[in-house]
Each structure stands twice: as structure tokens, then as C-alpha cells.
Amino acid sequence: MDIFTSNMFFGIFISLVAYEIGQILYKKTKLPIFNPLLIGIILVIVFLKVFNIDFETYNQGGQFINMFLGPATVILAVPLYKQLSLLKKNFIPIIIGITIGCLVSVLSVMILAKIFNLNNELIISLLPKSVTTPIGIEISNTLGGITGVTVLAVVITGITGAIIAPIVCKVFRITDPVARGIGIGTASHAVGTSKALEMGETEGAMSSLSIGIAGLITVVIAPICLNIVSKFF
Incomplete structure (x- = not known):
């Protein structure tokens, strides 16, 4: 095992297999x-826990996966x-919808976090929960958050959005494909977009569109909202 783990490609191999x-x-379950x-x-x-492998050993190779986060962000264009x-064609309603969605996402995190008395480091880590992972990590790093917490928040948000998106659309009778796509993409980024694609071509396209725009808007408003809310709480 030591020979295997000492190889710099160990972290990459384990990550890809997992x-x-x-x-x-x-693919088997579609859940x-x-x-x-x-x-x-x-x-x-x-795997790391069972075989008592420390994170530093894993990260010798696993860290190279981070190299692809930058290009992945650019591909969103x-x-x-x-x-x-x-x-x-729908520029004004799309921008307004995504902007409001981003504001609600950021402010709800900050207000709830303050209510539950979370420290600033955790609040910052949770702020980019609704944007795609590469952008979320950069926002968290820039503002001083915990990258691991940010990634977990992004994953949970995406999965939750993918699960409840069809239910929300049905309950609130949201039938317009553009509106459904914008809502799903803004709230639950790429994971939600996979569900939007199953709902329809237009939904998937608009959800994909929302990922990049929501990321850009969140980059701008997150630090501003953080400063404003911090003054009142």
C-alpha cells in the first residue's frame, strides 16, 4: 500500500475511479x-479512512485536479x-430574474447564518452555494472561506435543486420553459441543469445559460452583501 500511495498519481487515480x-x-438508477x-x-x-491514509498523501496527486477548475470556468462561456x-430576445427578464435569484441566495445564507450564530468563516464558505464549483471555490478563497465547506455546500445545493425542481414547478404552475430553466440554473447550477435537460431542450439551454451569468453576478454581489449585512448584524 505504501508503494501505491507514495506515487504522485495515487490521488488522481482514486478520484477518477470514485x-x-x-x-x-x-446511469443505473437515474436518481x-x-x-x-x-x-x-x-x-x-x-477509502482514506478505511486504509488510514492522510489527506496530505492523497493531495500530492489530487491537487492536480484543481488545475482544471480554471479552464472549466472559462468553458462556461x-x-x-x-x-x-x-x-x-429575453435579455431584461433573464438578467432581472438571475440577479434576484443570486441576491436571495446570498442574503438568505447570511441572514440564516447570523440567526444561528455561525462564524464569519463559515458564512463566507456558504455564500457561493448556488454557483458552479470552480467559481464558488474562487469566491470562497478570495473572501477567506473554507474551500471544503464550499464544495460540500455546492454539491448539496445542486442535488437538492435537481430533486425538488420539478415539484416546485408543478406546485407553483411554472410552465414557461425559459422561466423554469432560468430558475433551476440560477438556484442549482450544473447539477440542476442535468435535470433541466431532462425536462426539455429549452429548459436545459436556459439553465446552462444561467450558470455562467449567475456566477458572474455572484462574484460581484457576494462581497458587497457581506459588507452591508455585517454592519447591521
């Missing part, structure tokens, strides 16, 4: 709770470009 198992489970990212995280943690005509 994620692939998650992919297989999700959002078996999200590949969540399953991969759980399997890696269990692709769906935005592909849906440019739809964005132009």
Missing part, C-alpha cells in the same frame, strides 16, 4: 441523490455564446 463508480450508479460528484467524494473519504440569440 467518480466513475458514481457515474455508473447514476439525483446518486450524483457522481457526491458519490465520488464519499467514496474517496471512506460556450453555452452562453450558443444561446446568445435567446439571451438577446
Whole structure:
């Protein structure tokens, strides 16, 4: 085991295997709770605990996965470009809807966190829960949050959104595909978008569009809201 774990590719190998198992489970069950990212995280943690492998050993190779977070963020511009005509046609309602969604997400976290007396480090870590992981990590790092908590919050938010999105749309009778896509993408980023794609092509396209815009808006409003709310609580 020591020979295996001492290899710099150990962390990458374990991460890829765990994620692939998650992919297989999700394809077999089609249940959002078996999200590949969540399953991969759980399997890696269990493996490290069972074989008593410390995080530093794993991260010798696992850290290289972070190299792809930057390019992944840039790639978010692709769906935005592909849906440019739809964005132009519905520009004002789309921007207003996403902006309000981002504000509600950020402010609700801060107010509830203050009510439950969480420290500032945890509050900052939870702020980017509704944006995609690469952007969420950058926001958390910039403001001084805990990356691990941010990733967990993002995953849980995405899975929760994917599970309840169809129910919410049905209960509140949201039938417009653009509105449904914008709501899902803004609230639950890429994981929610996978569900939006199952609901319809337009829903999936608008949800993909929302991921990038919501990320950009959150980058701007998160530190502003943090400063404003901190003055009153």
C-alpha cells in the first residue's frame, strides 16, 4: 500500500475511479441523490479512512485536479455564446430574474447564518452555494472561506435543486420553459441543469445559460452583501 500511495498519481487515480463508480450508479438508477460528484467524494473519504491514509498523501496527486477548475470556468462561456440569440430576445427578464435569484441566495445564507450564530468563516464558505464549483471555490478563497465547506455546500445545493425542481414547478404552475430553466440554473447550477435537460431542450439551454451569468453576478454581489449585512448584524 505504501508503494501505491507514495506515487504522485495515487490521488488522481482514486478520484477518477470514485467518480466513475458514481457515474455508473447514476446511469443505473437515474436518481439525483446518486450524483457522481457526491458519490465520488464519499467514496474517496471512506477509502482514506478505511486504509488510514492522510489527506496530505492523497493531495500530492489530487491537487492536480484543481488545475482544471480554471479552464472549466472559462468553458462556461460556450453555452452562453450558443444561446446568445435567446439571451438577446429575453435579455431584461433573464438578467432581472438571475440577479434576484443570486441576491436571495446570498442574503438568505447570511441572514440564516447570523440567526444561528455561525462564524464569519463559515458564512463566507456558504455564500457561493448556488454557483458552479470552480467559481464558488474562487469566491470562497478570495473572501477567506473554507474551500471544503464550499464544495460540500455546492454539491448539496445542486442535488437538492435537481430533486425538488420539478415539484416546485408543478406546485407553483411554472410552465414557461425559459422561466423554469432560468430558475433551476440560477438556484442549482450544473447539477440542476442535468435535470433541466431532462425536462426539455429549452429548459436545459436556459439553465446552462444561467450558470455562467449567475456566477458572474455572484462574484460581484457576494462581497458587497457581506459588507452591508455585517454592519447591521
